[in-house]
Amino acid sequence: MAVIVLLAPTGQVGFELARSLAPLGQLHYISRADVDFSDTAAVQQKVAALQPDVIVNAAAWTAVDKAETEAEGAYLLNAALPQALAQVAQQQNAWLVHYSSDYVYPGNGTAAWQECDQTAPLSVYGASKLAGDIAIQNACAKHLIFRTSWVYAARGNNFMRTMLKLALSREALKVVADQVGAPTPARLIAQVSCLALQQALIKGAQVSGIYHLAPKGETSWYGFAEAIFAFVRKKGIALQLQPAKFEAINTDQYPMLAKRPANSRLNLTKIEHTFGMQMPDWHGQLELTLEELLSSQTLLTD
Numbered sequence: 323m324a325v326i327v328l329l330a331p332t333g334q335v336g337f338e339l340a341r342s343l344a345p346l347g348q349l350h351y352i353s354r355a356d357v358d359f360s361d362t363a364a365v366q367q368k369v370a371a372l373q374p375d376v377i378v379n380a381a382a383w384t385a386v387d388k389a390e391t392e393a394e395g396a397y398l399l400n401a402a403l404p405q406a407l408a409q410v411a412q413q414q415n416a417w418l419v420h421y422s423s424d425y426v427y428p429g430n431g432t433a434a435w436q437e438c439d440q441t442a443p444l445s446v447y448g449a450s451k452l453a454g455d456i457a458i459q460n461a462c463a464k465h466l467i468f469r470t471s472w473v474y475a476a477r478g479n480n481f482m483r484t485m486l487k488l489a490l491s492r493e494a495l496k497v498v499a500d501q502v503g504a505p506t507p508a509r510l511i512a513q514v515s516c517l518a519l520q521q522a523l524i525k526g527a528q529v530s531g532i533y534h535l536a537p538k539g540e541t542s543w544y545g546f547a548e549a550i551f552a553f554v555r556k557k558g559i560a561l562q563l564q565p566a567k568f569e570a571i572n573t574d575q576y577p578m579l580a581k582r583p584a585n586s587r588l589n590l591t592k593i594e595h596t597f598g599m600q601m602p603d604w605h606g607q608l609e610l611t612l613e614e615l616l617s618s619q620t621l622l623t624d
């Protein structure tokens with residue numbers, strides 16, 4: 323039975339991985355309460371002591387704007403930590419499963435990015451994630467790096483929950499409509515990771531590499547919000563938001579510290595072909611996640 327170590331089981335993706343990875347082997351968790359993730363030597367010691375066959379890293383600095391002013395913290399979590407884990411994985415002949423971002427790409431044009439495309443991050447966060455990807459590729463022969471986009475879940479801090487809270491309490495809302503991508507539920511990320519990992523354990527290092535992981539289809543943040551509101555209204559939930567006051571705006575009308583890519587489309591051919599899977603459409607995934615949120619009734623409490 324494979325020994326699996328999961329770092330950060332409390333984030334959006336980490337929480338879902340904790341559920342999905344359990345049937346694959348003997349699962350151990352390491353959270354930041356157990357060890358300071360910025361102390362890479364301590365992390366290495368703790369992970370190595372468990373003699374893992376698989377290390378799954380769900381820890382990351384995901385505060386995109388804060389990274390612009392706190393680059394050191396972002397690089398520690400997003401580059402130094404993955405590098406340290408990659409070194410342990412290599413020593414232990416283990417797999418390292420890691421998550422990266424659409425923000426490593428420059429975001430120009432309209433074509434969906436392929437894994438082999440030139441990277442050129444627009445932000446410190448994107449650059450720190452790219453540094454992590456490169457460090458892993460250099461240090462560890464068996465890795466699955468999943469680049470994903472617009473992560474959300476029934477719990478945690480994310481766009482879907484923020485939009486719902488705002489629409490329940492406000493009459494007017496403006497949302498950016500000129501950034502395009504695919505909203506990706508943490509649950510889908512965890513499930514696909516497990517399916518790919520199962521095959522990787524059998525096929526070995528030939529499937530090592532970077533893969534895009536997102537649902538099919540595309541939308542803007544405005545389109546994502548629109549679909550959220552349509553679904554909850556269909557479920558009979560009354561929103562304060564007035565349809566006439568729900569406005570599409572451009573990125574330059576909503577200035578933020580970190581620059582975001584306008585084009586976050588991710589080409590999914592590689593993951594589908596390598597692992598023989600079909601990625602689902604983003605609409606159905608949103609409905610599943612909203613059903614989960616509505617049934618848990620925790621929207622305003624956690």
Ligand SMILES: NC(=O)c1ccc[n+]([C@@H]2O[C@H](COP(=O)([O-])OP(=O)(O)OC[C@H]3O[C@@H](n4cnc5c(N)ncnc54)[C@H](OP(=O)(O)O)[C@@H]3O)[C@@H](O)[C@H]2O)c1
Nearest residue numbers: 330332333334335354359381382384421422423470472473
């Ligand atoms: N969120 C997105 O939109 C998005 C988009 C593309 C790619 N990704 C990538 O997907 C992966 C998973 O993201 P996610 O959405 O699950 O992130 P998340 O919910 O923010 O979770 C991040 C995890 O890292 C831990 N963490 C954050 N800062 C830390 C620090 N300074 N020291 C120690 N631990 C720290 C958190 O611990 P606590 O639970 O204790 O806070 C949490 O468990 C990441 O690699 C991220 O870069 C995310």
